[in-house]
Amino acid sequence: MSIATSIEIDAAGLYYKELNAQIRDAVSEGALKVVLKNVTGQRYIGTNLYGTVDRDTLRKLEIEIHGTPGNDLGMFLDGPTITVHGNVMDGSGNTMNHGRIVAHGRAGDITGFSARGGEMFIKGNAGYRVGIHMKEYGDMRPVMTIGGATQDFLGEYMAGGVVIILGLTLKPGEAHYCNHVGTGMHGGMIFLRGNIEPHQIGTGVGMPELTDKDAELLTNYIAEYGRLFDTDVSEIKLEDFTKLAPLSVRPYKQVYAY
Amino acid sequence: MKIEEHQNNNPSKPAQRKASDFKIRSNRLSEFAVQRDYDRCIKCEVCIKQCSFDVHYRDEEDDLIKHRPENCVGCHRCAVMCPTAAISITPNPAQYRAHGSWSGEHVKDINRQAETGGVVLTGSGNDKAAPVYWDRMLINASQVTNPSIDPLREPMELRTYIGAKPASVKVKDGKLASEMPPQIKIQMPILFSAISYGAISYNVQKAIAEAAEELGTLYNTGEGGLHPDFYKYKDNTIVQVASGRFGVHPDYLNAARMVEIKIGQGAKPGIGGHLAGEKVSESVSITRMIPMGTDAISPAPQHDIYSIEDLRMLIFALKEATNYRVPVSVKIAAVHNAAAIASGIVRAGADVVAIDGFRGGTGAAPKAIRDNVGLPIEFALAAVDQRLRDEGIRNQVTLISGGGIRCAADIVKAIALGADAVYIGTAALIAVGCTLCQKCYSGKCNWGIATQNPYLAKRVNSEIAKNRLVNLVQGWSHEIKEMLGGMGINSIESLKGSRSQLRGVGLTSEELDILGIRPAGM
Ligand code: SF4
Ligand code: SF4
Numbered sequence: 001m002s003i004a005t006s007i008e009i010d011a012a013g014l015y016y017k018e019l020n021a022q023i024r025d026a027v028s029e030g031a032l033k034v035v036l037k038n039v040t041g042q043r044y045i046g047t048n049l050y051g052t053v054d055r056d057t058l059r060k061l062e063i064e065i066h067g068t069p070g071n072d073l074g075m076f077l078d079g080p081t082i083t084v085h086g087n088v089m090d091g092s093g094n095t096m097n098h099g100r101i102v103a104h105g106r107a108g109d110i111t112g113f114s115a116r117g118g119e120m121f122i123k124g125n126a127g128y129r130v131g132i133h134m135k136e137y138g139d140m141r142p143v144m145t146i147g148g149a150t151q152d153f154l155g156e157y158m159a160g161g162v163v164i165i166l167g168l169t170l171k172p173g174e175a176h177y178c179n180h181v182g183t184g185m186h187g188g189m190i191f192l193r194g195n196i197e198p199h200q201i202g203t204g205v206g207m208p209e210l211t212d213k214d215a216e217l218l219t220n221y222i223a224e225y226g227r228l229f230d231t232d233v234s235e236i237k238l239e240d241f242t243k244l245a246p247l248s249v250r251p252y253k254q255v256y257a258y
Numbered sequence: 259m260k261i262e263e264h265q266n267n268n269p270s271k272p273a274q275r276k277a278s279d280f281k282i283r284s285n286r287l288s289e290f291a292v293q294r295d296y297d298r299c300i301k302c303e304v305c306i307k308q309c310s311f312d313v314h315y316r317d318e319e320d321d322l323i324k325h326r327p328e329n330c331v332g333c334h335r336c337a338v339m340c341p342t343a344a345i346s347i348t349p350n351p352a353q354y355r356a357h358g359s360w361s362g363e364h365v366k367d368i369n370r371q372a373e374t375g376g377v378v379l380t381g382s383g384n385d386k387a388a389p390v391y392w393d394r395m396l397i398n399a400s401q402v403t404n405p406s407i408d409p410l411r412e413p414m415e416l417r418t419y420i421g422a423k424p425a426s427v428k429v430k431d432g433k434l435a436s437e438m439p440p441q442i443k444i445q446m447p448i449l450f451s452a453i454s455y456g457a458i459s460y461n462v463q464k465a466i467a468e469a470a471e472e473l474g475t476l477y478n479t480g481e482g483g484l485h486p487d488f489y490k491y492k493d494n495t496i497v498q499v500a501s502g503r504f505g506v507h508p509d510y511l512n513a514a515r516m517v518e519i520k521i522g523q524g525a526k527p528g529i530g531g532h533l534a535g536e537k538v539s540e541s542v543s544i545t546r547m548i549p550m551g552t553d554a555i556s557p558a559p560q561h562d563i564y565s566i567e568d569l570r571m572l573i574f575a576l577k578e579a580t581n582y583r584v585p586v587s588v589k590i591a592a593v594h595n596a597a598a599i600a601s602g603i604v605r606a607g608a609d610v611v612a613i614d615g616f617r618g619g620t621g622a623a624p625k626a627i628r629d630n631v632g633l634p635i636e637f638a639l640a641a642v643d644q645r646l647r648d649e650g651i652r653n654q655v656t657l658i659s660g661g662g663i664r665c666a667a668d669i670v671k672a673i674a675l676g677a678d679a680v681y682i683g684t685a686a687l688i689a690v691g692c693t694l695c696q697k698c699y700s701g702k703c704n705w706g707i708a709t710q711n712p713y714l715a716k717r718v719n720s721e722i723a724k725n726r727l728v729n730l731v732q733g734w735s736h737e738i739k740e741m742l743g744g745m746g747i748n749s750i751e752s753l754k755g756s757r758s759q760l761r762g763v764g765l766t767s768e769e770l771d772i773l774g775i776r777p778a779g780m
Contacts, residue, residue: 016578017578020578024581043571043574043575043578044574044575044578044579047575047578047579048578048579048581049508050508050509050511050512050579050580050581051512051581071571072562072571072575075575075578075579076506076507076508076511076575076579078507078508090562091562091571094562094575095503095506095507097507097508110561110562113561113562114502114503114506114561116503116507116547129561132561133501133502133503133557133561135503135547135548136549137543137547137548137549138547140547156561157555157557157561159548159552159555160548160549184555184557186552186553186555187549187552249535249549249551249552249553250534250535250552250553
């Protein structure tokens with residue numbers, strides 16, 4: 001095959017099992033781009049692609065979704081890029097390993113839960129427990145960029161990875177409304193643009209200064225956000241960010257009597 | 259002092275004690291007494307090398323091997339290894355004044371906590387004297403009518419199929435015409451339960467995997483991921499998905515015959531886990547896919563499961579991720595409402611429900627929880643099986659019970675109560691050397707099992723350990739066959755849920771009711 005094949009599937013009326021089986025078949029047969037029309041809540045899109053084609057091909061695969069995919073979009077995702085022209089529900093990027101999820105809308109709860117790699121871009125707000133227990137390993141480090149704000153328990157138990165919250169949906173002067181941010185965090189970092197009070201942040205989480213490396217990372221991801229969503233990001237200043245990072249990689253060390 | 263003279267009969271021993279002879283902590287009685295027969299001691303220092311708890315030491319000045327009994331955890335490694343049998347480890351005869359309410363253990367734990375302000379940790383399984391109901395059930399045998407069968411003469415079937423069974427099947431031209439949910443054929447109703455690499459050493463996990471392969475059964479990775487070297491045992495592997503999601507990715511999920519969602523564990527229902535950073539060695543870090551030296555924290559709940567509906571979502575996520583090729587198990591701790599929860603799990607689409615009783619082992623758990631939370635597996639199993647039967651959904655799952663299975667008779671009783679198979683964990687570790695010292699959480703296991711310290715871990719040779727595991731399971735299989743034969747049954751299938759083969763002794767009528775068995779003599 002000299003040119004990438006693209007295939008379109010009409011998801012209207014299809015049960016998720018059927019829809020996902022069709023996607024799997026299409027990828028197995030060599031499709032490099034799968035466009036899904038009329039998606040109405042089907043779960044686990046992108047989850048069942050293991051064993052279809054080799055790893056490198058999976059990394060080139062694009063899945064374009066029109067409509068609203070259901071929960072656990074791209075759960076265990078390992079390579080493909082999923083672009084959603086709409087909102088995503090709960091559990092997008094759940095335990096994701098590699099790849100990219102871009103949502104031109106809002107995201108539900110536990111977005112990026114336990115992700116170990118890959119990138120996520122959410123244009124607007126996200127729900128509760130976002131980025132909870134994200135981790136990293138070797139050169140695998142998940143980065144999640146959220147254009148708006150999130151609800152409580154952001155980055156709870158975080159063991160690695162990066163969460164960037166741009167706060168673009170907050171009104172001028174409005175502070176972040178998420179509480180218990182980073183509770184139990186023992187790795188990774190959260191960059192939050194906008195005001196947040198110390199009482200909103202979990203114990204054991206510190207607010208170190210941004211390093212040069214942090215600034216470079218933020219600049220890149222902000223630019224990418226602007227490009228993906230065709231948004232003017234020139235207003236976003238690095239000095240408006242608060243960095244949250246764990247004070248210890250061993251938060252529970254003192255809890256036990258030996 | 260008289261006692262010291264009595265304890266030490268070496269005439270060359272100095273009369274005076276130096277500061278280094280004194281206990282490190284002075285307000286706790288040692289749990290164990292270390293006695294060294296100085297007439298036998300050849301000062302070879304084997305005990306010093308064998309003990310990772312820093313009990314034995316050489317006093318250069320006095321030219322004697324001495325000990326700090328307050329550090330001893332009673333693992334008996336030194337006593338076994340001492341070439342002249344000079345050492346004996348006993349419970350410390352010096353005890354606090356006896357008290358009916360405040361046991362020595364209470365007093366010691368209070369002191370430990372007063373010193374540190376922490377949670378008292380422990381390992382292994384509940385060691386308290388709550389009744390073991392297996393011991394209060396007796397198995398039937400045939401006499402005269404329904405002749406007993408000699409398994410050495412006649413075929414005896416222990417083969418077990420793990421997976422959901424359809425309510426009915428169609429047969430066409432002598433062949434199965436309906437589509438079956440995924441099934442795993444194992445040669446005996448015994449599986450190795452979840453013990454993660456991290457909690458135990460590489461060699462021990464390898465031994466368990468190889469034993470499962472040789473026996474034709476399954477072992478369970480626990481929630482610690484799968485070491486790259488162990489992918490080769492995939493035909494005998496159950497991979498676990500727990501709240502930490504360590505090492506969980508598509509390759510891992512697809513390397514297994516079964517995927518198990520771990521909701522709970524009998525030794526610590528309702529709480530998460532925590533592998534201390536010290537145990538996250540380079541190789542454990544590769545397996546769990548977390549940086550070396552960081553704590554591996556498994557939160558108490560799975561944060562994508564707050565309801566049965568959410569559980570269903572994860573079950574089907576795993577089925578999607580494995581293309582519906584393998585059964586999905588859900589493991590829960592035996593708790594008060596286990597029957598209702600199990601019913602929910604079956605309706606959520608699980609193929610297997612694993613129930614772990616409160617005597618199940620652990621690498622680390624708060625002692626308060628290990629010893630006080632949960633249910634004996636015998637009750638939970640009977641209640642779950644009954645509930646699923648009453649609801650007409652028992653066929654939809656395989657029921658695996660674990661947590662305190664100590665011998666072949668326990669297995670026969672579990673299957674008669676309604677289990678399809680059992681998980682064994684502690685028994686397997688005992689087979690490779692564990693002496694139940696309960697210090698697994700310390701990472702200093704002198705028997706080379708619950709440790710990542712290479713010096714200690716190499717005490718277990720994986721081939722010898724594998725042979726011991728194979729021997730144990732084969733021995734138990736023979737015993738199960740003997741007991742089945744005695745009942746006049748030639749297949750384990752015929753024993754399943756056959757509670758009429760059991761009678762209770764010393765049980766109240768309520769206990770008999772819950773177990774669904776009659777009292778002995780009736
Ligand atoms: S901890 Fe074990 S090896 Fe050490 S002295 Fe006690 S029994 Fe012996
Ligand atoms: S595994 Fe080791 S540390 Fe744990 S109880 Fe057994 S002998 Fe003791």
